[in-house]
Amino acid sequence: MSNENIFYPHVSVDCVVFGFDGEKLKVILIERTINEQNELYNDKKLPGSLIFSEEDLDVSANRVLTELTGLKNIYLSQFRTFGSPDRTKNPRDVLWLENTTKLKIGRIITTGYVAMVKIDRKLQFNSDTTTAKWHDVAEVAKMSLAFDHNEIIQWGLKHIRNQVEIQPHLLFELLPTKFTISQLRTLYDVINQVKSDVRNFQKKVAQMPYVVALDELEKGVPHRAARLYRYKK
């Protein structure tokens, strides 16, 4: 094996954090400003950054997420690594990288992580120049994000679909503590891109021992109030 072709790529992590507002699937993006020949250009990217020297990849994903969004103790699940040299083919991305890292960067290999969090959790961040905000996943698909972040989000979405099929418990990460069956169904449908039958869905929920009915109804709705449920264990 010859050595002259071996070099030292940079390694980063990117977090695809999903939320649910009761109606639509959301994802956290960070605003990015690039100073391009004294013209300021704004676009959006996933929360992500280079890993530290002796830092475990999973640990790094948690650190970066906290630094850029303020979210702590989030379960992050690795789903795929993106390693095309074309990831840095856009000069705007390279410019931004070199400005923010003060490093000369040839290529970056990034590992994607997904998380599912309750959308009412507060987003905070260290830096003055980045702002983490929720965006509609459907809207984001039409936007042009930094690097290959559109592609990363699609893979992340695919990943949570698979995850949720194996572990339906994960759905409750996205719902408020108290929720209606209707919210649960909407979430299920939006993730799986289906339209479930109301009665059959009720039946399905009824045989989930970990979804327990509360003695409480939703409030402030201009129609019959739905019963609230919570997730147990």
Add this chain to the structure above:
Amino acid sequence: MSNENIFYPHVSVDCVVFGFDGEKLKVILIERTINEQNELYNDKKLPGSLIFSEEDLDVSANRVLTELTGLKNIYLSQFRTFGSPDRTKNPRDVLWLENTTKLKIGRIITTGYVAMVKIDRKLQFNSDTTTAKWHDVAEVAKMSLAFDHNEIIQWGLKHIRNQVEIQPHLLFELLPTKFTISQLRTLYDVINQVKSDVRNFQKKVAQMPYVVALDELEKGVPHRAARLYRYKK
């Protein structure tokens, strides 16, 4: 974000290539010899190596697999990236790395790929010092492999289990062109760690339009010969 903690890890790929001998699940390992204070030490590792400078990760996995096993045009599917700094905590592994790469290596982040190939494919290799051979997956689990390769194999195994559930077609990658239902069932059972009922399995196969019966029986068996089938499309 401070820069002093950012550095340039090495990036590699490792291939977990599964085969099936009609009875047991197999995996390709490479023999490794380490010269430790003039004592030769032998052990085994997955086929894997550092990526090249401008090489796509997927392309790299294919190149490395061909270089180390002679296998060409294999469909490799990425399943997980291993990024613990502890991956190089064994001095023996570091010694081997530095001898083979002539590089000073602190840590290596590796991306795992799986492949499923017919076990009768010929294994060939460039180097005089490595030999690729099939090993029982069950036996390998009891061996101590290089780096975290035991762990990588377990993740790979989990991955093909999921894959095969979604895409039962993949099973036929592991079988000879002509196979018996009994072989198919044994393979199914060994991958899913179950014991399927013979009659129910026949029923299941009967409703797979892509498994077609041949007008041919197996030969050289000291009992009633089973009908041969092949995979179509």
Add this chain to the structure above:
DNA sequence: TTGAATATTGTATAAATTACACTATCAATA
């Protein structure tokens, strides 16, 4: 009181999964 909006509930049918045991075939050998 009425209408608008959403919540809640059951039954019949079809499809998929599971459990279960005897006969058929062939080669080796007595």
Add this chain to the structure above:
DNA sequence: TATTGATAGTGTAATTTATACAATATTCAA
């Protein structure tokens, strides 16, 4: 050539799971 050992091959009933489908209940607001 009869017997034995080893594996192939086959069907039915019961259970579980998935699907299709519509009328009544509750609440708020007009």
